Amino acid sequence: MNENSHAQPAQTQIVMLGTGTPRPDPERSGPATAIVVNGTPYLVDFGPGVVRRAAAAYSKGVTAFGPAAAELTTVFLTHLHADHTAGYPDLILTPWILGRTKPISVYGPPGLRAMTKHVLEAWKIDIDNRTNGIDRLPRAGCRVNVHEIVPGVIYSDRNIRITAFPVRHGALADAFGFRLETPDRVIVISGDTAPTPSLAKHCEGCDVLIHEAYSQQTYRSVPRKWQRYRREYHTSSSELAALAGRVKPRLLVLYHRANAGGAMTLADPEAALLDEVRCRYDGRVVTAHDLDVF
Ligand SMILES: [Zn+2]
Numbered sequence: 603m604n605e606n607s608h609a610q611p612a613q614t615q616i617v618m619l620g621t622g623t624p625r626p627d628p629e630r631s632g633p634a635t636a637i638v639v640n641g642t643p644y645l646v647d648f649g650p651g652v653v654r655r656a657a658a659a660y661s662k663g664v665t666a667f668g669p670a671a672a673e674l675t676t677v678f679l680t681h682l683h684a685d686h687t688a689g690y691p692d693l694i695l696t697p698w699i700l701g702r703t704k705p706i707s708v709y710g711p712p713g714l715r716a717m718t719k720h721v722l723e724a725w726k727i728d729i730d731n732r733t734n735g736i737d738r739l740p741r742a743g744c745r746v747n748v749h750e751i752v753p754g755v756i757y758s759d760r761n762i763r764i765t766a767f768p769v770r771h772g773a774l775a776d777a778f779g780f781r782l783e784t785p786d787r788v789i790v791i792s793g794d795t796a797p798t799p800s801l802a803k804h805c806e807g808c809d810v811l812i813h814e815a816y817s818q819q820t821y822r823s824v825p826r827k828w829q830r831y832r833r834e835y836h837t838s839s840s841e842l843a844a845l846a847g848r849v850k851p852r853l854l855v856l857y858h859r860a861n862a863g864g865a866m867t868l869a870d871p872e873a874a875l876l877d878e879v880r881c882r883y884d885g886r887v888v889t890a891h892d893l894d895v896f
């Protein structure tokens with residue numbers, strides 16, 4: 603589904619590369635969102651499956667990613683949870699093996715430097731083999747320039763300005779949301795968060811708000827411990843509707859939709875979540891699927 607299919611094509615495209623959660627849903631990769639501005643892609647989060655979804659998007663015409671995601675070289679991370687980072691070795695190594703020759707730059711919370719070092723160490727035998735063996739791959743192509751961030755403007759070029767703001771994700775320190783300003787759009791990505799005043803504060807003039815959510819229906823079906831977890835780490839449909847009513851984005855995109863548990867046999871509550879939000883909020887709202895473009 604393409605929200606823009608009936609409107610003037612935007613200069614800035616949002617490509618949903620992963621809309622899932624830790625649940626290993628084959629239809630939903632881990633969280634990953636690409637913003638393409640004037641043909642340059644900027645990636646936010648790298649959940650499992652990110653490179654394959656980028657390749658799928660390329661096949662569907664999003665050529666900015668390059669073949670084998672070689673152009674996904676400017677990358678931002680909201681927080682260090684595994685569902686947002688389990689695609690990291692894939693993002694570093696796969697496009698390099700397939701031909702990327704330049705380093706990637708990654709901006710994320712404190713701890714990113716150690717994670718990066720350990721990923722490169724974990725794959726040391728492969729990296730040494732591919733740089734010293736017959737393939738002679740350039741070592742620069744699997745290098746990572748790490749920038750650990752604090753709240754404020756973390757990146758700026760002629761296409762985009764990105765501001766990181768702290769969000770509230772339970773006991774996890776250093777979880778961020780991002781405000782991305784391009785020549786024609788203001789996009790806010792919640793990251794993972796319970797309701798927090800900082801999010802609304804950074805939504806001024808927001809065209810597209812991409813926000814995580816869980817439905818009351820699934821909340822009622824999970825054990826008490828996980829209800830508490832949701833309250834402290836995530837945002838319910840009614841809390842999100844209240845936020846959207848205040849900040850009034852032109853388009854609200856739901857992603858990272860919590861499910862009723864790990865079992866793949868449970869009913870898909872997507873319609874329930876959308877209905878719950880629409881009951882309390884009358885602006886434009888959609889649920890995102892992998893490879894949607896907004
Ligand atoms: Zn998280």
Ligand SMILES: [Zn+2]
Binds near residue numbers: 623624683685686858
């Ligand atoms: Zn998450």
